[in-house]
Amino acid sequence: MxxxxxxxxxxxxxxxxxxxxxxxxxxxxxxxxxxxxxxxxxxxxxxxxxxxxxxxxxxxxxxxxxxxxxxxxxxxxxxxxxxxxxxxxxxxxxxxxxxxxxxxxxxxxxxxxxxxxxxxxxxxxxxxxxxxxxxxxxxxxxxxxxxxxxxxxxxxxxxxxxxxxxxxxxxxxxxxxxxxxxxxxxxxxxxxxxxxxxxxxxxxxxxxxxxxxxxxxxxxxxxxxDKIKEEFNTSQIFSDLKKLKPGEQNNVTKYANKTTVYLERFELRNGVDFVTQHIARPHNERDLNIYKIAIKKWLEKTERLKYPDLPTKLKTHKNEKAFVDRFKVVDINGLSHTMVAHIAKDGHHYIYPDTKQVRSISVREAARIQSFPDDYYFEGGRTAAYRQIxxxxxxxxxxxxxxxxxxxx
Structure with a gap:
């Protein structure tokens, strides 16, 4: 052939x-x-x-x-x-x-x-x-x-x-x-x-x-x-990765937990015992406080944080009508919202869904949301990797x- x-x-x-x-x-x-x-x-x-x-x-x-x-x-x-x-x-x-x-x-x-x-x-x-x-x-x-x-x-x-x-x-x-x-x-x-x-x-x-x-x-x-009939959620691509703090750089790290049905079915975790580019960006104190509010609101009420709802001390501008939903938590029990290149500029739209890990998602987590296998390596550093993904x-x-x-x- x-x-x-x-x-x-x-x-x-x-x-x-x-x-x-x-x-x-x-x-x-x-x-x-x-x-x-x-x-x-x-x-x-x-x-x-x-x-x-x-x-x-x-x-x-x-x-x-x-x-x-x-x-x-x-x-x-x-x-x-x-x-x-x-x-x-x-x-x-x-x-x-x-x-x-x-x-x-x-x-x-x-x-x-x-x-x-x-x-x-x-x-x-x-x-x-x-x-x-x-x-x-x-x-x-x-x-x-x-x-x-x-x-x-x-x-x-x-x-x-x-x-x-x-x-x-x-x-x-x-x-x-x-x-x-x-x-x-x-x-x-x-x-x-x-x-x-x-x-x-x-x-x-x-x-x-x-x-x-x-x-x-x-x-x-x-x-x-052919369409996939099974239903999976993002917990299937987050649960085996090491917990991260803001700014933590795990360029090479071991998996923290066993693999999942999704990772096996679609071969994202494909054969090696380590994962690369599990890198979190740093955040300032204001952003971390906003992320805590956004995570709590999403996990407890399945509601998105809107900018007008922020405490006054956390607001930095008076425009409360444009782009009010710029702080968005990834849905751990369902599907992520659309991954876009803006993630290279800040992590506000892709907040990790856990009050014990207050941060935006890592490079590897973003890559998995896009269905890239774990041995896919993005050159150029964190910002370039986010943009490419x-x-x-x-x-x-x-x-x-x-x-x-x-x-x-």
Missing amino acids: KELNFIDLFSGAGGLSEGFINAGFKPIAHVEIDKKACETLETRLVYHKLNSENNLQNYYDYISGKISRIDLLKDFSSPEISASVINIAIGGNNNKIIFETIDKLAKGKEIDLIIGGPPCQAYSLVGRSRDKNRMKNDPRNFLYKEYAKFLKKYEPKVFVFENVMGLITAKNGSYFKNMRAYFKRIGYELDFTIQKSEEFGVLQKRRRIILIGWKKGSDFKYPVF GNAVPPLMAKEIAFQIKKQL
């Missing part, structure tokens, strides 16, 4: 790519503007190389701090892996450089798929609400045309375009309408659905548009995805999308 390959555009930390690799696809190239995300991608590609060689101990030595990243790349990477992570902005004259690099990597092979989703800030409801021009002049609105240039050049059998729900309503729906018309004009049939990540085993309420296109004349059909496509969701596409191809 022919090995199917793909190009990943706007790759981020590789959540979408991880799903496609786990479903049996081979990446030809990843294109991403964020340098730290590119380092994460390269590290993960080394993981997959060593995994295929039954030589993962060297990768574990790296993520546990026994060898340096320089040694990991020098001894276990390859020129092809390094070249395949293209750290450059898509668009303009850069496309020529990207095309030339991909052509060398493809070595004359046809490209089977193109996957990816342009940055969503220009389409998101939050992004539009914070911009005085409602993001009308944001150049990211038209990155789909850059995406289309890759479709025109490589003519893949199928493409996958993932994005936020706000894409449907941006500029009264005209962006999304024009986008679909543009893709059809260059030779693709397409359809889209709105998918719930929890139906793929991801423990958060996350709604995303999954637009899939296929070459006109092919017998491909928009796939039907918040921007990612959950790998569990990506794997099912990839699997159903593969069945047809």
Whole structure:
């Protein structure tokens, strides 16, 4: 059976790519503007190389701090892996450089798929609400045309375009309408659905548009995805991790408790006896006092803390109408709310649900909410890791999308 390959555009930390690799696809190239995300991608590609060689101990030595990243790349990477992570902005004259690099990597092979989703800030409801021009002049609105240039050049059998729900309503729906018309004009049939990540085993309420296109004349059909019927909650991804204090840095630590049904079922805790990046950010006294109130209110009454309800001494501004719900506790008995990149700026929206651990969630806890396995290592430090995780496509969701596409191809 022919090995199917793909190009990943706007790759981020590789959540979408991880799903496609786990479903049996081979990446030809990843294109991403964020340098730290590119380092994460390269590290993960080394993981997959060593995994295929039954030589993962060297990768574990790296993520546990026994060898340096320089040694990991020098001894276990390859020129092809390094070249395949293209750290450059898509668009303009850069496309020529990207095309030339991909052509060398493809070595004359046809490209089977193109996957990816342009940055969503220009389409998101939050992004539009914070911009005085409602993001009308944001150049990211038209990155789909850059995406289309890759479709025109490589003519893949199928493409996958993932994005936020706000894409449907941006500029009264005209962006999304024009986008679909543009893709059809260059030779693709397409359809889209709105998918719930929890139906793929991801423990958060996350709604995303999954637009899939296929070459006109092919017998491909928009796939039907298998949905997870079991119900899990976030306690299943928190209970085995060591308790943390604000600011505590557990870059490498042993698991504190036995594994859970969820972690086994979806292979998040995947074979080693340690976990990395269980790192908590520090908090000032005011924030900790607010977190205590928010946690108590949520655990006792299942109610969210609103800014106007805070004691006067804890308030720092007089605006009590905008963004009043910025302090939010993760639901220990249900699903997390949507993980977003803002977690890199502060932890107010992702407070750990325990009065004995007053803090925001750790990097590893955020990664698990997004369904990244524990051996997925995010480069660049705590802030960069949070940003990469918040921007990612959950790998569990990506794997099912990839699997159903593969069945047809």
